Amino acid sequence: MQLINTAQLAPGEYRSHLYFRAEVEKPPLGEEESVKDSTSISVRLVAVFGISIPVIIRVGETTSKVKFSDVFFNMKKDSMPALKMALSRTGNISVYGDISVDHISVQGKVTRIGVAKGMAVYAPNALRHFNLLLDKNAGVDYHKGRLLITYTTQPDAKSVKIAESELVLH
Numbered sequence: 667m668q669l670i671n672t673a674q675l676a677p678g679e680y681r682s683h684l685y686f687r688a689e690v691e692k693p694p695l696g697e698e699e700s701v702k703d704s705t706s707i708s709v710r711l712v713a714v715f716g717i718s719i720p721v722i723i724r725v726g727e728t729t730s731k732v733k734f735s736d737v738f739f740n741m742k743k744d745s746m747p748a749l750k751m752a753l754s755r756t757g758n759i760s761v762y763g764d765i766s767v768d769h770i771s772v773q774g775k776v777t778r779i780g781v782a783k784g785m786a787v788y789a790p791n792a793l794r795h796f797n798l799l800l801d802k803n804a805g806v807d808y809h810k811g812r813l814l815i816t817y818t819t820q821p822d823a824k825s826v827k828i829a830e831s832e833l834v835l836h
Contacts, residue, residue: 669723677726678758679789687716722760730757732787734815734831736795739808747800747808749780753817753829755787755794762786763828764821767798768814769806776814779804785817811835 667684690712693699735754741747755761767780780800787794800808817829 672725675725677728678724679728679760680723680725681760681788682721684719684721685716686719688714690714724759728757728759730755730759730761732756732761732817732829734817734829735793737815737831737833739813739833739835741808746802747779749798749800749813749815749833751796751798751815751831753785753787753794753796755789755792758789760786760788761828763817763819765798766816766818767800768816769804769808769811770814771806771811777804777806779806779813784820809835 733754734751736750736752738750739747740750749767753761763785765780765782765785766778769777769779771777778801780798782796782798785794785796812835813833815831815833816827819826819828
């Protein structure tokens with residue numbers, strides 16, 4: 667593979683994918699096909715496996731900023747506590763990372779109550795809405811304290827904070 671004429675590309679992000687798949691088994695050349703009974707009906711399913719590998723190319727000056735918006739805590743009686751939120755992205759590249767939610771009690775005790783790995787907002791989309799179920803059995807009081815929501819790059823080398831938000835519980 668080769669990328670050429672990059673000087674002619676506008677700054678930003680270009681996405682595509684490589685797709686590899688198996689070939690359906692074919693009989694060798696010269697082998698005669700057997701005669702089939704034409705008085706019956708049959709169905710034959712053949713699975714053909716493949717893999718798609720994303721390719722992202724970034725050219726020139728790249729920018730991205732992310733913030734949490736529309737953050738809403740929901741806990742109805744006898745249900746799982748959940749956070750409803752949106753990731754708002756600006757800039758000319760996609761963002762990808764992990765979201766963690768920590769409960770901070772009135773006394774300052776920090777408890778991890780939710781994680782969402784591999785959350786992305788791909789350019790040109792500016793917004794991604796989602797719900798995150800929180801740990802019901804974490805032993806925290808969801809009526810007091812605050813929730814710290816953090817979006818970080820994946821920890822391949824060094825995890826970098828992309829966005830953060832705090833929600834006070836009542």
